[in-house]
Amino acid sequence: MTEQNGTIESHPVHHGEVAETYPPNAEFKAQARVNDPSVYWRAAQDPEGYWADEATNLQWTKPFTEILDWSNPPFAKWFADGELNVSVNCLDRHVAAGLGDRVAIHFEGEPGDARSITYAELTHEVKRAANMLTSLGVTAGDRVALYMPMIPETVISMLAVARLGAAHSVVFGGFSAESLRARIDDAEAELVITADGGYRKSRVSALKPTVDDALALHGGGSTVQKVLVVERTKNDVTMEPGRDLWWHEEITAYDGDHEAQGFPAENPLFILYTSGTTGKPKGILHTSGGYLTQVSTTHRNVFDLKPETDVYWCTADIGWITGHSYVVYGPLANGATQVIYEGTPETPTWGRWWEIIQKYGVSIFYTAPTAIRSFMKIGRQVPEQYDLSSIRVLGSVGEPINPEAWRWYREVIGAGSAPIVDTWWQTETGAMMIAPLPGLTHLKPGSAQAPLPGISATVADDDGNPVSNGQGGLLVVQRPWPAMVRTIWGDDERFKETYWEKFGDRYFAGDGARLDEDGDLWLLGRVDDVMNVSGHRLSTAEIESALIENHAVAESAVVGADDPTTGQAVVAFCVLKESYLTDHVNTEGLDQELRVFVGKQIGAIARPRNVYIVAELPKTRSGKIMRRLLKDIAEGKEIGDTSTLADTMVMSTIQDQVIGKK
Ligand code: WT7
Numbered sequence: 001m002t003e004q005n006g007t008i009e010s011h012p013v014h015h016g017e018v019a020e021t022y023p024p025n026a027e028f029k030a031q032a033r034v035n036d037p038s039v040y041w042r043a044a045q046d047p048e049g050y051w052a053d054e055a056t057n058l059q060w061t062k063p064f065t066e067i068l069d070w071s072n073p074p075f076a077k078w079f080a081d082g083e084l085n086v087s088v089n090c091l092d093r094h095v096a097a098g099l100g101d102r103v104a105i106h107f108e109g110e111p112g113d114a115r116s117i118t119y120a121e122l123t124h125e126v127k128r129a130a131n132m133l134t135s136l137g138v139t140a141g142d143r144v145a146l147y148m149p150m151i152p153e154t155v156i157s158m159l160a161v162a163r164l165g166a167a168h169s170v171v172f173g174g175f176s177a178e179s180l181r182a183r184i185d186d187a188e189a190e191l192v193i194t195a196d197g198g199y200r201k202s203r204v205s206a207l208k209p210t211v212d213d214a215l216a217l218h219g220g221g222s223t224v225q226k227v228l229v230v231e232r233t234k235n236d237v238t239m240e241p242g243r244d245l246w247w248h249e250e251i252t253a254y255d256g257d258h259e260a261q262g263f264p265a266e267n268p269l270f271i272l273y274t275s276g277t278t279g280k281p282k283g284i285l286h287t288s289g290g291y292l293t294q295v296s297t298t299h300r301n302v303f304d305l306k307p308e309t310d311v312y313w314c315t316a317d318i319g320w321i322t323g324h325s326y327v328v329y330g331p332l333a334n335g336a337t338q339v340i341y342e343g344t345p346e347t348p349t350w351g352r353w354w355e356i357i358q359k360y361g362v363s364i365f366y367t368a369p370t371a372i373r374s375f376m377k378i379g380r381q382v383p384e385q386y387d388l389s390s391i392r393v394l395g396s397v398g399e400p401i402n403p404e405a406w407r408w409y410r411e412v413i414g415a416g417s418a419p420i421v422d423t424w425w426q427t428e429t430g431a432m433m434i435a436p437l438p439g440l441t442h443l444k445p446g447s448a449q450a451p452l453p454g455i456s457a458t459v460a461d462d463d464g465n466p467v468s469n470g471q472g473g474l475l476v477v478q479r480p481w482p483a484m485v486r487t488i489w490g491d492d493e494r495f496k497e498t499y500w501e502k503f504g505d506r507y508f509a510g511d512g513a514r515l516d517e518d519g520d521l522w523l524l525g526r527v528d529d530v531m532n533v534s535g536h537r538l539s540t541a542e543i544e545s546a547l548i549e550n551h552a553v554a555e556s557a558v559v560g561a562d563d564p565t566t567g568q569a570v571v572a573f574c575v576l577k578e579s580y581l582t583d584h585v586n587t588e589g590l591d592q593e594l595r596v597f598v599g600k601q602i603g604a605i606a607r608p609r610n611v612y613i614v615a616e617l618p619k620t621r622s623g624k625i626m627r628r629l630l631k632d633i634a635e636g637k638e639i640g641d642t643s644t645l646a647d648t649m650v651m652s653t654i655q656d657q658v659i660g661k662k
Helices: 026-031 038-045 047-055 086-090 092-099 119-135 152-163 177-187 208-216 247-253 289-302 321-333 352-360 369-378 403-413 492-500 540-548 578-583 590-601 627-634 650-661
Strands: 009-012 018-021 103-108 114-118 143-147 167-170 191-195 197-200 203-206 226-230 244-246 268-274 282-287 311-314 337-341 364-367 393-397 420-423 457-460 472-477 507-515 521-526 530-533 536-539 553-563 567-576 610-613
Touching (some): 047 289, 086 092, 086 321, 092 119, 103 119, 103 152, 103 352, 114 119, 119 152, 119 247, 143 152, 152 167, 152 191, 152 268, 152 321, 167 177, 177 268, 177 282, 191 208, 203 208, 208 226, 226 247, 244 247, 268 321, 282 289, 289 321, 311 321, 311 352, 369 403, 472 521, 492 507, 521 530, 530 553, 530 567, 536 540, 540 553, 540 590, 553 627, 567 578, 567 590, 567 627, 610 650, 627 650
Parallel strands (some): 143 167, 143 191, 167 268, 226 244, 311 337, 311 364, 364 393, 393 420, 567 610
Antiparallel strands (some): 103 114, 197 203, 268 282, 472 507, 507 521, 530 536, 553 567
16 A cells, blocks of 8 residues: 555455545654554564553552463453552642643533533542542442433542542443442442433433432342432432432532552452343443553554643543543543533534534544434534534544445544544453554544554454455454453353353454455444444343333344444334233334333333334244344345244234334
């Protein structure tokens, strides 16, 4: 590949498709933090040495002498004899370096309230909060659950918990009382931090009442002793005496003196639950030193961060891994200035995000393909009304970005010149794994391209052999990486089975992938029963179990059907109970009822796009539901091979029932 300034080179990739490549322009390359291609092979020679060098960018209270301990796979330890305080690395050390006056967070509330918080102020608030949590009994090794809107107190709480050596478990504010309770119970959290509510779509979205409901479930007895409530929306809430406390009342008793202690590098930092192939979410455990090393390194290198001048904005909610790694820990460890926005992109108008970029001069912008596709639908005339000239790097995460959305993003948001970094990673990987480096990579729309320096990932066939260029297979990570999941909380066996059984001591990611003729990596989506809706992971099994909780439903099958905006959409097929059918001649409206029911059971993100009531589900002779055939129906495609069905007629019956509904 030759380097041609700002021009597009074209060459065939496969099946006669043509993928264009976009080399970095000379000006960008010259100023880039990483612009020497030898970084790849140098890191490949000695990956552990590479990560050890990166780890020394952090401040250790006790320096490490060990790098990787892989003596007991798949349980990795990184920098195990070192000690550090994660919160100090994100705060105090920047203040000590004279950067206290730098803005850490430009907070923009949905109603338009705004406040900018410097590193000195953030450090002060976290110290006070740490003192408050200490007097509420939080100590190293404890778990604290957070159920919060996107406000500065969420960041403050996470850093205060981390400062004490305790672990947080953030539960996304869109999850139901049931889902929240399951996560509280699994982690045995003794404290919940929440808010009265947050602002979403010009309305108050209440949070505290859901915490009350969660704690009242299953007869009320839970591990939770105290609930700390931030006042944000002033909606009516009930405060249970002895259990519930207002943050703003409690905090007044505490000053900003707090001497933080170092904790071992493998001290748990957080648990974050994610959907798997069974109904029960997995508590992904991340620890301290390796995690902070990889999130900070990737945040600097992949976004070409210049903390003195850049204004960074990642639109992810803190309730997801992207919010943990690239709103909280990566940017703050790097001393970056960032925007945090509370609300939704269309409130009050579809111009809101672009207005925020203009207002703060955002230079690095990180969002999801599903958002880009929504903006495409509304049209370029909206962003074109704003001055987006501050933007110099664009990022994408959560699902493959289709080339059409890639080009629109680059042209309309990135003035036709900003590099786009398509970052592949997962809750389990903790940090980015496969992504371009904007000063080096010849970008290809739709491809995440190459493993980052220090990461060894490839595409393998079913037997674990690497495939050649031009072929597809399964994505495998070949060597341990610093930010990797350490286990599934409380379930080492499930951890081994889920990720390590297939390929021995190599990590099976659950994604299909393909190498093109140049050896660039293309992600092809999940190969298991996990769906990806708007960049969020949902489990078919979890939604199926929610549906059969309903008194009308006997059996259900859920599939992720291709959707032009959300990537995939949840489509459910339900067989009703005989007893229900005897009592109800007319099932009109039941599909809507079931959609709402799933939303209540799990959370609005899991609400199916369609629920089809059918007489039967397609099954093999051994009784296995053939979801693949249901997916064809949901996508309006020709139905695939039905020869293994016990009853081949069932598909035409289902199709008639679905078409009758459309
Ligand atoms: C799954 C992980 C990474 C934080 C957000 C989602 C899919 C993620 C990409 C990408 C293609 C992607 C994969 C992965 N995915 N990023 N750039 N290109 N696919 O985290 O909920 O843990 O989901 O999201 O299928 O396995 P998550």
